[in-house]
Ligand SMILES: Nc1ncnc2c1ncn2[C@@H]1O[C@H](COP(=O)(O)OP(=O)(O)OP(=O)(O)O)[C@@H](O)[C@H]1O
Ligand SMILES: Nc1ncnc2c1ncn2[C@@H]1O[C@H](COP(=O)(O)OP(=O)(O)OP(=O)(O)O)[C@@H](O)[C@H]1O
Ligand SMILES: [Mg+2]
């Protein structure tokens with residue numbers, strides 16, 4: 259059964275000469291437990307698709323279903339219990355005046371947990387941050403350390419679907435390996451479903467079973483990971499993308 | 507002769523648990539070349555770049571024997587003189603592009619203002635130059651982007667706008683902190699070729715901070731590998747894959763590969779001795 263289903267999704271911003279059709283007629287289906295990749299040109303609408311699913315795109319049309327339920331214009335609390343997102347920009351997504359402890363504690367509290375202290379420690383441990391980071395503020399963390407806090411926050415409510423927008427592009431390769439292994443383990447343990455945006459085809463190849471290639475707001479091709487490895491794309495743009503990343 | 511000469515650089519943060527040394531005795535020179543800095547998260551790459559421009563926020567402290575730009579020691583300059591250095595001679599593309607842009611000002615106005623500060627030109631000339639700068643970094647619809655605000659840009663567009671902005675003053679040195687981490691491979695190539703031209707044609711010096719080892723190996727001339735605030739290894743970029751330090755080897759091995767699928771990625775096992783060895787000199 260599909261855990262997430264998106265049909266004929268259109269998302270636009272602005273009016274008149276400033277109108278941008280950021281996503282046009284996007285359709286894809288993600289079965290429960292699958293990891294689905296979104297790749298493509300910078301500005302092609304990848305982040306916008308994830309934002310539309312989480313209810314952060316003001317104007318959209320089409321249908322989005324989560325676990326068989328069609329989403330309305332508003333997302334309720336139960337939605338955020340099921341779906342969580344890790345944003346592309348680890349700088350903008352953390353409140354500058356909240357410590358790591360406050361961010362995670364607050365999120366756990368909103369999700370109704372009681373054993374907050376133990377859970378904060380566990381979450382930090384899960385994402386490979388030691389106890390010395392617990393009371394730091396965002397400006398006292400490096401880019402990669404912030405992204406780990408953002409991932410910990412998304413995991414706090416034990417969601418079923420994780421939307422990951424370039425989750426490791428701010429991370430060095432050793433931390434990337436740790437985070438990707440963590441995401442692999444979590445998916446196996448909790449049968450999580452992932453939608454993952456990345457510009458790194460090797461990362462998508464490692465994490466995902468299938469992927470969509472986007473250009474100019476449209477999904478131009480959906481392929482499985484074997485086709486990616488064999489470099490067998492059918493659309494000219496996907497072929498170009500594969501050619502450019504030889505060596506990955 | 508080198509453009510920049512950094513000797514024994516330290517960046518220290520007093521914290522409740524004592525002083526934390528984010529950068530510990532780093533030395534290197536920069537010529538008309540592409541110098542890569544790689545290393546794990548928290549190893550001090552950004553702090554090294556910011557320290558050169560004296561952009562470490564208090565209570566952080568920068569110390570060095572010298573940071574020489576041409577003949578001048580940047581550490582001896584007044585804050586006023588430093589502002590001129592930052593605006594004109596050394597540009598830095600920050601790791602957090604959208605934060606370096608003014609959120610309540612249209613992108614076009616910011617580009618035009620930057621251009622008019624650097625060149626005494628009229629608004630109209632500045633506007634067309636700004637549009638050209640956006641086109642150069644592969645922004646598709648520059649007219650719309652000129653009218654837009656930073657939050658209306660995608661991650662990769664924000665990075666490209668910052669690069670366009672930093673190149674306006676025609677700097678002697680560009681410090682680029684993860685400038686292409688959000689770009690797809692095609693756009694990344696275009697952006698790199700712009701920087702490449704500035705180095706080869708105009709003799710700019712480039713410090714290229716990145717965690718993308720394949721990219722750095724391909725694009726840079728020399729690489730400094732940082733660990734725990736120190737440089738642990740220096741090598742020619744095209745020989746990065748033959749690096750010998752166990753830390754560098756570990757980094758290389760943790761990369762996922764399209765042609766060699768594996769269930770779990772290799773994780774680096776850190777040896778405390780790596781942090782104790784003195785910093786390797788990056789003098790050319
Ligand atoms: N709030 C907004 N207002 C106006 N335009 C927007 C807004 N958000 C996004 N856009 C536009 O929508 C298009 C798609 O942006 P999106 O962030 O989805 O791209 P992306 O594929 O994630 O790119 P990247 O890989 O660079 O992050 C871009 O042209 C962008 O300028
Ligand atoms: N204000 C501060 N107080 C205490 N420690 C700090 C402060 N700012 C930065 N640090 C620490 O300094 C170290 C170096 O940070 P830096 O930003 O240079 O890392 P980086 O190598 O750029 O990492 P990344 O690849 O994640 O961006 C980190 O461990 C960070 O936590
Ligand atoms: Mg994006």
Ligand SMILES: [Mg+2]
Nearest residue numbers: 401551552601
């Ligand atoms: Mg950094």
